[in-house]
Amino acid sequence: DVKVTQSSRYLVKRTGEKVFLECVQDMDHENMFWYRQDPGLGLRLIYFSYDVKMKEKGDIPEGYSVSREKKERFSLILESASTNQTSMYLCASSPRGLRKSGNTIYFGEGSWLTVV
Amino acid sequence: SQQGEEDPQALSIQEGENATMNCSYKTSINNLQWYRQNSGRGLVHLILIRSNEREKHSGRLRVTLDTSKKSSSLLITASRAADTASYFCATDFWGAQKLVFGQGTRLTINP
Numbered sequence: 001d002v003k004v005t006q007s008s009r010y011l012v013k014r015t016g017e018k019v020f021l022e023c024v025q026d027m028d029h030e031n032m033f034w035y036r037q038d039p040g041l042g043l044r045l046i047y048f049s050y051d052v053k054m055k056e057k058g059d060i061p062e063g064y065s066v067s068r069e070k071k072e073r074f075s076l077i078l079e080s081a082s083t084n085q086t087s088m089y090l091c092a093s094s095p096r097g098l099r100k101s102g103n104t105i106y107f108g109e110g111s112w113l114t115v116v
Numbered sequence: 117s118q119q120g121e122e123d124p125q126a127l128s129i130q131e132g133e134n135a136t137m138n139c140s141y142k143t144s145i146n147n148l149q150w151y152r153q154n155s156g157r158g159l160v161h162l163i164l165i166r167s168n169e170r171e172k173h174s175g176r177l178r179v180t181l182d183t184s185k186k187s188s189s190l191l192i193t194a195s196r197a198a199d200t201a202s203y204f205c206a207t208d209f210w211g212a213q214k215l216v217f218g219q220g221t222r223l224t225i226n227p
Contacts, residue, residue, distance in 0.1 A: 004158075033214065042219035043159075043204070058214070090158055104149065105215060107158035 003027070004108040006091050012114045019078040021111050023091030030096035032074035033105065034058075034066065036087045043090065049074055050096070081115045088112050120148075120205045120218035128224040135192040137221040139205030140185075146208045148181055149215065150190050153202045162190075162203075195225045 007022035025032065033048040035058075045058030047066040055066050063085060067075045074093075078085055089112075094105040120141040129135055139148070147166045151159040165172045165181045165188065172179045178191040192199055202222045206215040 035217075040219065043217040045214060045216070048214055088156075092159075104161040104164065107160070109158045110156070112156075 004091055004093055004106050006089075006108040006111045008111050009109065010112045010114075012116060013078075013081050015082060015115055017078075017081050017115075019081050019113065019115075021076040021078075021089055021091075021113070023074045023076070023108055024072050025074075025091075025093040025106070026072065027093060027095070027106065028071065029093040029106075030071070031094045031105075032068065033092040033094075034064075034074065034076045035090045035092065036060070037090055037110075038087050046076065046089075078113075081113075083115050086113060086115045120207050120216065122203070122205060122218040122221045124221060125219070126222045126224070128226060129195060130226050131195060131197055133195055135195050135199070135223055135225075137190045137203050137223070139188045139190070139218055141188075141205075141207045141218075142186065145183075148179075148188050149206045149208070150177075150179060150188075151204045151206060151217075153204065153220070155201070159204060192223075195223075197225050197227050199223060200225045 034046045035043045049068040065077045091108040092105045123138045149164045150162045202220040204220045
């Protein structure tokens with residue numbers, strides 16, 4: 001079965017802390033994504049990566065960075081956490097060819113981050 | 117924004133009834149997908165319909181696509197309590213290597 005694993009389900013961090021959210025997929029997918037989900041705002045794309053060491057900004061990249069050193073792992077980094085980054089974060093992956101074939105994307109279970 | 121919009125935002129029906137959710141979008145698409153999210157969990161893919169298709173079925177799900185109106189609908193027939201979830205449409209725009217999600221419809225099936 002397809003598996004996207006997010007390392008932490010629930011985190012509580014203090015304002016100003018550096019936060020790492022880790023995501024691993026076991027499907028050898030080229031594309032990986034980080035979304036955040038907030039009530040009334042739906043899913044918003046933060047960053048995505050279509051290859052190792054490649055990254056592209058999504059709709060709301062401010063305050064975030066990402067790292068993709070290995071194909072299976074995509075990390076989201078909050079350089080200095082703020083309370084407005086309290087949210088649910090969803091990692092996802094898909095095989096290459098999203099543009100051509102409309103491949104499905106597969107989601108992890110989500111990480112609930114609270115910044116206090 | 118290219119984001120799709122679902123309608124209604126929330127829907128509550130009795131078990132056994134049919135549930136219809138709509139999605140509208142703004143620009144030409146390559147395909148449109150529907151996803152389901154149980155409370156507090158990740159999203160799960162339900163069905164994909166390509167821009168050259170008008171209707172698609174999968175079990176109790178029926179999806180239609182009207183590219184002239186830039187809209188899609190998801191019909192769940194003979195609803196069950198286990199169908200209670202949020203449902204999202206996602207569009208794949210030409211030239212983009214990503215999906216854009218709507219805000220979702222929260223469906224509640226009452227026993």
